[in-house]
Amino acid sequence: MSSTERKAREKEELKTLILKAAHKLFVEKGIGQTTIRNIADSIDYSIGTVYVYFRDKNEILHALHTQYFTDLRGQLKVLFNVKDPMERLKAMGKVYINYGLDNPEMYDLIFILKAPMEFLETIQKDEWDEGKASFDLLKTTVKQCMDAGHFKGHTLEPLSFLIWGCVHGMCSLEIGSRTKNVNIKNPENIVRDAYDEFLNIINKL
Amino acid sequence: MSSTERKAREKEELKTLILKAAHKLFVEKGIGQTTIRNIADSIDYSIGTVYVYFRDKNEILHALHTQYFTDLRGQLKVLFNVKDPMERLKAMGKVYINYGLDNPEMYDLIFILKAPMEFLETIQKDEWDEGKASFDLLKTTVKQCMDAGHFKGHTLEPLSFLIWGCVHGMCSLEIGSRTKNVNIKNPENIVRDAYDEFLNIINKL
DNA sequence: TTGAAAAGTGAACAATGTTCATTCTTTTTG
DNA sequence: CAAAAAGAATGAACATTGTTCACTTTTCAA
Incomplete structure (x- = not known):
């Protein structure tokens, strides 16, 4: 009908x-x-x-959380066009940071606020699909880097998490207003300047 | 009287x-x-x-924010007993991470929640004393590392911020429940495992 | 056309931050 | 030492917000 x-x-x-x-x-x-x-x-x-x-506000927050995350993951997935895994890894970081700095409220909902995760708990779903899928994109890329001879002596998952933590940490300090009012010369550019240092280090590994 | x-x-x-x-x-x-x-x-x-x-709830949050932060900074300051700046830097990261994992609510207030920073805005104080002082501890240590011949080709402030972002990012992902429900083999230990990778990298620079 | 199912409503409740006129306590003063 | 002034504490009352649910309106198959 x-x-x-x-x-x-x-x-x-x-x-x-x-x-x-x-x-x-x-x-x-x-x-x-x-x-x-x-x-x-x-x-x-x-x-x-x-x-x-x-059912409640958290469900709305969770629904948008998922939308935003799907969007970000889409942007990351596109980068698999870049065949060189090291280049792709660097581009992923850039895309991630741009997303965070350009959409602070959305980033907040994806990675910082507790509400969406609490919603998952209330419906007894102990799977964070978008999180898992996105982290897998990162892991896959890092794995390919290792297969290509990079990151000798490192372990896949911890290293991948470290990289995620790195870019997330900088974004969330910025979004949480922890870069203003600290004695930093170029607070407006500190995240991107620091990401350049990150690239610098990655290149040596 | x-x-x-x-x-x-x-x-x-x-x-x-x-x-x-x-x-x-x-x-x-x-x-x-x-x-x-x-x-x-x-x-x-x-x-x-x-x-x-x-005056309001934010002032209470800010007061405790300052207390907690002073406490954490105290723990970091003690490490200046360690004369070798590289060793000190590594110890600082460990102390920072332990603080975050052991006191998630307190860490939340120091580095994640917006309330304490909003309070600073309402009283028109655009100085974050504790933040500045703590970041200076890190910068001083990184500077000494550079003076000792480490971190060649890197820039002090961005590199210091990158390091802060690294440890903060991992702590806040953990505190924000973003490590559970992602496909990680040892979610309970991922932060500390990843910090070992961090040490591994630092040692090469 | 009609009646049941679906959709939509908004008054009302509970929890919370906040204010302020009032009461209680302490100190000072004549 | 009694009265007045100053200081401290109070809690009823208001505004905002998330949430519920008995009720009204709309839709549509019979």
Whole structure:
């Protein structure tokens, strides 16, 4: 029956509409400043309707978390066009950092805020699909680097995690306002300058 | 007059009492689960009293932020007993990571949560004293390493920030539950295993 | 046309940060 | 030493937010 089909599609569309509205508000005024009422108002629906489509705020946060992460992972996946794994690794870092610095609220939701992970716990899902898939992209690349003779004497997983930690750490210090007000000469560029040091080091390994 | 003196001391004591109570609750049930009412209740004072001593919740968060940070910085300062700067640098990383893994709520407040930095903004103080002082400890050590012939071809500030980002990134991924549920063989030890890789790399530079 | 199922609603509740007029306590003063 | 002034503490009350659910409106197959 096509009406039930249409119904299902309409349900999906409203869900999407809510998420789009939430996203807009996140970017405009920050995640912390976005309320369910805000979201409902901005699409001319009632509060209750939002709760028909999402069990709670964390589910909304988790849904956008997944969207953002899928987006970032897409950008990383494209880099598999770069055949040289070392070049690809360097490009991945650059893409990752750009994503973080250009979309701080989105980055926050992907990698910093506890809410999306708490949602996974409440639904008893102990798999973080996007996280796993993305980390695998990194591991695969590092593995290929090792196969090509780099990173001698290193271990795959810990090294991969170290690299992730490196770029994540710099992004999150920046996003968390920990680079301002510290005695740094070029605070606006410190993350990218430091990433150049990273490249410098990687090149030697 | 000694009565005004005593009054001042008593005021300080109550302030300290409030902070101690807040700290206890933070550790017990998490920062997010700690409310002003909780704090007031736990020391048998009224909500209003807390607001006599602190302008708002962010001021409490900032006060503890500073305490925690001073504590961590103290632990780092002690390491200046280690004269060899490379050895000291490695020890600093270890101490930093231990602090983060052993005191996740406290680490959260120092390096991750926005609240303490927001408080600095509201009082129009654009100096992050503890942050600056701690980063200086790191910079000084890295500088001494460079003077001793290490880190050839690198630049002091970006390299120092990269190192900070490295250890911070790993700690905050762990604290933010981003290491669970990713396909890692030893998730419980990944941070320390990765830090060994870090040492491995540092040793070559 | 009609009645049941689906969709949507918003008043109401609970939790929390915050304010402030009031009460209680301490100190100073005449 | 009593009264007044200053200081400290209070908690009721308000605003905001997430959340629930009994109720209304809409949709659509029979």
